[in-house]
Amino acid sequence: MDISLTRVLICLVAGIALIVLLTAKWRIHAFFALAIACFLMGLGVGMPLSGVLTSIKDGFGNILKSLGFIIVLGTTLGVILEHTGATRVMANTILKSIGEKRSALAMSITGFIVGLPIFCDSGYIVLSGLNKSLARTTGISLVIMATSLATGLYAVHCLIPPHPGVAAAAGIIGVDYGKLILTGIGVAIPAMAAGYLWANYAGKKLPVIVAGEEVLIEKNTQLPSPFKAFLPVVVPIILIGIKAFLVVEQTPVNPFINILTALGDPIIALAIGVLLAFNCLRSFSKETIGKLLQEGAEKAGGILVIIGAGGAFGAVLASTKIGDHLSAALPLASMGIFFPFLITFVLKTAQGSSTVAIITAASIVLPLLPALGLDNEKGHLLCVLAMGAGSMMISHANDAYFWVIAKFSGLEMNTMLKVYSVATVCMGIVSFVIVYLLSFIL
Structure with a gap:
């Protein structure tokens, strides 16, 4: 099937525009938006219906x-840690x-650590009561506290698996999860x-915003010890990290090394994290365990269908041979990691979801990796990190997380745009600069 570049690009732009329109304006679930875009793209370039379906x-499978x-284990781990008060x-x-x-600074670091297993919106909701309480007792403006916590959570959400966007991009591009983490x-x-530095700088230039008097009532008064609380987060990261180094060294001969390699598989490591998280419960009952596991599975289901779409x-994009067309027509080799960063940034700003932006960008970039000079292990890693940086900016009124922060902190939209939205721009640019520097080091 011989397709012109112009036709492919028209269909691609139409597909992306449809995704943005359906998700941002009409609030259609991203799964259906992506599925419809698949048919628009495939049929638009002249693929037979049977070929599009195949x-x-x-691609979904x-x-x-x-x-x-x-995704299921990572989501379940976050649900259990929320429930236990860890x-x-x-x-x-x-x-x-x-x-x-x-x-x-404490809330920023807390957001970073808590955000490793927990989605940014859930983490913010869980910690917003503590954040308000600290703002009241210390006299620090709530906009500084809110943005510090929000950006700490957001940094992890956009760059580190098992968060769905970057995890999906790693799966599409082909990146080792241990090295990526x-x-x-x-x-x-x-x-x-x-994000923290901008929050302090910009927040101090605005009138001090005092937190309200509402007090969060802790449902679980019997909280786990700090050791038990940190263990489900730290252990999986250590196991996955050990495996990443062992793979680099290529020494799987020793039986002990084989065991560590197996434990460092992300699935096994996260399963161990889930078991350790259950240890934070004061009492075990089949009803509680069953409810938590069901909630984790159900919450993961909505994410999985988006990732699958x-x-x-x-897969439809790959079938159009868009990589061959663009590599012949554009000087992609000179753009390198800037191209995946730029396209993710545009998608994020346009439609609001970091997850949808990075998944869509990964699908577009995959066939272009050879032309971009990124078709190797190092290039794949840098590409995913560059897309993660792009997926940070710009978080504004079309981003659900933007409204979670505003709602649970009681901040006006104008204040959110001046402080939080600009903070996401700073974060994206700083992240990309770090990735660019890594390209000379790795």
């Missing part, structure tokens, strides 16, 4: 094969270590710092 099924268990224990422990005078943490820390969209 590409959709293959392949991405879920690599990501299904990771997130608040982690927050209080960090606060005691840093001190109330640095409450904003370790390198992603190194990129996310400067991003968190950028993203994989299907990528």
